[in-house]
Amino acid sequence: MSNETPIGRHRWAIAEGYIPGWSNGPEPELQSHETCCVLNTGPNSAKVSLMLYFEDREPQGPYLLAVPARRTVHLRFNDLQDPAPVPRGVGFSCVVESDVPVVVQHTRLDSRQAANSIMTTLAYPV
């Protein structure tokens, strides 16, 4: 393929979401966080929107971001502000939509105890 072939899907879902409520270690590297990595291999910028789902309230969003052509964005849910920050220590889920194909992977770093722990999975390609 050329370096500009779009790869992936327009919609992805992450059923597990949770930002641990506290941290140990230097920030920003070892702050407890939850990340959504979005890869756009195509020649056009991707308009991406995130919708968050909770256990006890209506969905929150959309959160809007751009992933430029031939770029990746490693987005920390911790940094989302508009329309509202993501509550800490609360379970959520996420649906990612893009106007061009992208690939989405979900990662968490949990540093609530002295040594951090990490986990990752491919998101569900809808």
Place this chain on the structure above:
Amino acid sequence: MSNETPIGRHRWAIAEGYIPGWSNGPEPELQSHETCCVLNTGPNSAKVSLMLYFEDREPQGPYLLAVPARRTVHLRFNDLQDPAPVPRGVGFSCVVESDVPVVVQHTRLDSRQAANSIMTTLAYPV
């Protein structure tokens, strides 16, 4: 999509299941646990049933739960009681069935040693 489009599958399988037998750290956050996250993006409540499979006995279940419309449930296997609790320190597997499409992700937190560890994966969409 609208915020009410159902996403996912009716049936999912998790081959790896195990609730570690002990814990370090404050509960409930750092109790060793195994979680099944179920996202229902659709407009109708999901009737979900779990069946557990073991290495040395007949399947146990069904465990019944509801995931309301536009909600996620992060269910700890530790909390299952009916028809029977899930034994600790024993390997199991799980099949999740829903009457509407849902997305399922599997997560474990293991705090048997001083610093917890976490792992996650998308369940297998049947």
Place this chain on the structure above:
Amino acid sequence: MSNETPIGRHRWAIAEGYIPGWSNGPEPELQSHETCCVLNTGPNSAKVSLMLYFEDREPQGPYLLAVPARRTVHLRFNDLQDPAPVPRGVGFSCVVESDVPVVVQHTRLDSRQAANSIMTTLAYPV
């Protein structure tokens, strides 16, 4: 579904394999290990064979096991003996074949340092 519907695939691949070379903590729980979880939801016992692939030698196997009807097996690669044990501290991959559909998930516990770490993923359904 009934409790006896076969779920999954006949063949799965795990590209990442590695049994850490040492451990901290009580055995068997906290021994560093690599596991292949095989779920057989069907009414007939599954005849399963594993073939291991290495970086510097010919494939090793087949390793044969049975997964009874409506059961799961959480197999530690550490315990494989016939036709040969799995070397420690060496990278490998694994192909799992079954005569009936099964679901396969891959997990590692690494306790080489003071607090163990775990990771998991769905295997690749061929």
Place this chain on the structure above:
Amino acid sequence: MSNETPIGRHRWAIAEGYIPGWSNGPEPELQSHETCCVLNTGPNSAKVSLMLYFEDREPQGPYLLAVPARRTVHLRFNDLQDPAPVPRGVGFSCVVESDVPVVVQHTRLDSRQAANSIMTTLAYPV
């Protein structure tokens, strides 16, 4: 199948990439690293190329490697040199292409704190 059946896909994507910037513990085992495991079950050597994508610069590559017939390669991104090393502490993504079918899994070991953490996922089969 025979031991020589090719399994997998020609192209895979890993959206999450990051080599932690420092380490604790003996090298090479416990050096913080990011790995791409490539399994080639077929009868012919695989010509594999990696292209890396970043948040703030043009894609970097291709990195070329061979995976011999019936072999696996567990490639550390840390070891890539040509056309350029992979920067530490920087987010990236990766697209893997092969002229024959292969299976790809992504793994990280993070030993920035006293006890290492590991995570893994199947790559996205394009």
